[in-house]
Structure formats: structure tokens, C-alpha cells
Amino acid sequence: MVEIFSRWKTGLSRSSKAAFGRVASLLGASEIAADTWNELEAILIQADLGIHTTQTILTSLQASVRSKGIIKAAELRPLLELELRSRLGNPPSIEFDTRPYVILLVGVNGSGKTTSIAKLGYKFAATGKKIQLVAADTFRAAAVDQLQVWAERLNLPIVSGQAGSDPGAVVYDALQSATAKQVDIVLVDTAGRLHTRFNLMEELKKVVRVTGKALDGAPHATWLVLDATTGQNALLQARAFKEAVNITGVILAKLDTSAKGGMVFAIQEELGLPILFAGLGEAPDDLQSFDPDAFVKSILNT
Numbered sequence: 001m002v003e004i005f006s007r008w009k010t011g012l013s014r015s016s017k018a019a020f021g022r023v024a025s026l027l028g029a030s031e032i033a034a035d036t037w038n039e040l041e042a043i044l045i046q047a048d049l050g051i052h053t054t055q056t057i058l059t060s061l062q063a064s065v066r067s068k069g070i071i072k073a074a075e076l077r078p079l080l081e082l083e084l085r086s087r088l089g090n091p092p093s094i095e096f097d098t099r100p101y102v103i104l105l106v107g108v109n110g111s112g113k114t115t116s117i118a119k120l121g122y123k124f125a126a127t128g129k130k131i132q133l134v135a136a137d138t139f140r141a142a143a144v145d146q147l148q149v150w151a152e153r154l155n156l157p158i159v160s161g162q163a164g165s166d167p168g169a170v171v172y173d174a175l176q177s178a179t180a181k182q183v184d185i186v187l188v189d190t191a192g193r194l195h196t197r198f199n200l201m202e203e204l205k206k207v208v209r210v211t212g213k214a215l216d217g218a219p220h221a222t223w224l225v226l227d228a229t230t231g232q233n234a235l236l237q238a239r240a241f242k243e244a245v246n247i248t249g250v251i252l253a254k255l256d257t258s259a260k261g262g263m264v265f266a267i268q269e270e271l272g273l274p275i276l277f278a279g280l281g282e283a284p285d286d287l288q289s290f291d292p293d294a295f296v297k298s299i300l301n302t
């Protein structure tokens, strides 16, 4: 447990810690005043929680302060920690209850899909699962190459499409072979797309349909990869993807870079999607199962 906590403490970006770190000086020795609430509001919004989520948190805190008759600002701090923690719930455990279990990763260009596929393959292979990577991002030759380099480095089997070929056909073939080879988990890398482009979203829907035709019940999971540094824009992307396909969870990449961390709360509050994994660096073992306790304690430095 100690090890996981320290991994979060060191892995989270300095900007997350700085954004929330201001809470400590705000909630010091003084008494709670109107200014305390205004400042707390500003801190949470600047930390990327978004206006709606921030308001919900403040309203709930104000109610507890009233009902408990709290006067000192310092006493607000544990309440805030509890409030933030309770917003995150507990991530569902992932059961690979069928074989092959097909996981599709979707998201805009540069969000971290290909890197996350490699990290997930590495993680699941370490638990003894037989993995198959699928490079179905056939729009860019470089994207296929990138996953191939990872596959080689991590010694994971991969099926790749030719650049320019139909991604649906690549997935179809890959699933046939995964079934024949009794693969446990298939990880499919898809082309990044602009959430604002209708035809690209339609193509993604087609990939999902073909996946279901190749294997009944597939994809068993569709995970949206969001770049934690893009703040509220990531929420807009998430809404568009959620409307197009059945997103079952989120991977929040790049929490180690300039992210301010508040996205974690906004995603769960405003989209109702669980965060399953977080990217805390670029190395294969830098994808951590999302740990709400470690996350809240790390940002508040408690």
C-alpha cells in the first residue's frame, strides 16, 4: 500500500499539487468567512474541476459546515478531503469474463491511445494473460509503426493493418485469429479522430459494428483515452464519444505532466464514467489502476 501511495505522490504532476496545494494555506488558522468560499471556489475552478462540479462541492460543504457549527477554516480541510473522496466512488473491478475479451481504445489524436495500449498489454501480460495487440489505426502509417515498436519492445503479439486499409477489416481478421489462438485479451488501437467531425465518428461506429459481427458481444469494453492536460476540452470530447459509442470507462493519460487533476472529478460528476487507469509517465509500468484514496491524498498532500 505504501508503495502505491508513493507512486501516486511522485507521479502526479507538480501542477496538480500546486493547484490543490493552495487549499492548505487557505484553510489555515483563520475563521471561515465569505472570502474563504470565494477563494475555495477559485482554487477548484482553476484546478479544472469545472464550474458545475465546483458548485456542487461547495454547496455540500456549506451544508456540513452549517449543520456541524464549524467556525474554523482548518476544520474545513478534512471535510473537503472527505467530500472529494466521496465524489470518486470506487472504480469497478475489471473481470475478463469471456475469451477473447476485446477492448477498444478510442480518443482524439495525441490523447495517449497507442501508448496506453502498450502499457495495458504489458500490465495484463504480467498477470499471465495471453495478449493480442491490434493496430487498427490505418489512417497513418506512423501509428501502425509506433504500436509495432512497442509490441517488439514488450514482446507482445500484434496484428497490424496496412496503412490505408479498412480498419474494420483489420479488426475482423484479428478477432478471427485471436479466437483460433485462444487469446485472453485483445487490445485494439483505433485511429484518433476529431470529435467534431461527423464522418470520422461514423467510421468509429462502423469499427464497433464490425467488431460485434466478428465476435458476438464484442467489444466487451470501450475505453476512452483523455489527455488530462486538456482540461475542460476533454469533457467536450468525452461527450461526443459517449454519444457515438458505448464508452465503458476512461483512461486519463498524462496526469504526470501539466495536468491540474480536477478533471478526475469533473469526468465522474458530469459524465458518470468511471476512471479505470491513469497515466503517470511514459514507461510501460507507468499506467496505474486508478486509486481514488491515493489520488485525493496526493493532491491534498495529506
Ligand SMILES: Nc1nc2c(ncn2[C@@H]2O[C@H](COP(=O)(O)OP(=O)(O)O)[C@@H](O)[C@H]2O)c(=O)[nH]1
Binding pocket: 107, 108, 109, 110, 111, 112, 113, 114, 115, 116, 192, 225, 253, 254, 255, 256, 257, 278, 279, 280, 281, 282
Ligand atoms: N508523460 C506522459 N506522456 C504520455 C502519457 N501517455 C501518452 N504520453 C505521450 O503522449 C504522446 C501521444 O501519445 P500516443 O499514445 O501516441 O497518442 P495517440 O495519438 O492517442 O495514440 C506520446 O508522446 C506519448 O509518449 C502519460 O501518461 N504520461
Ligand SMILES: [Mg+2]
Binding pocket: 113, 114, 115, 137, 143, 189, 192
Ligand atoms: Mg496512436
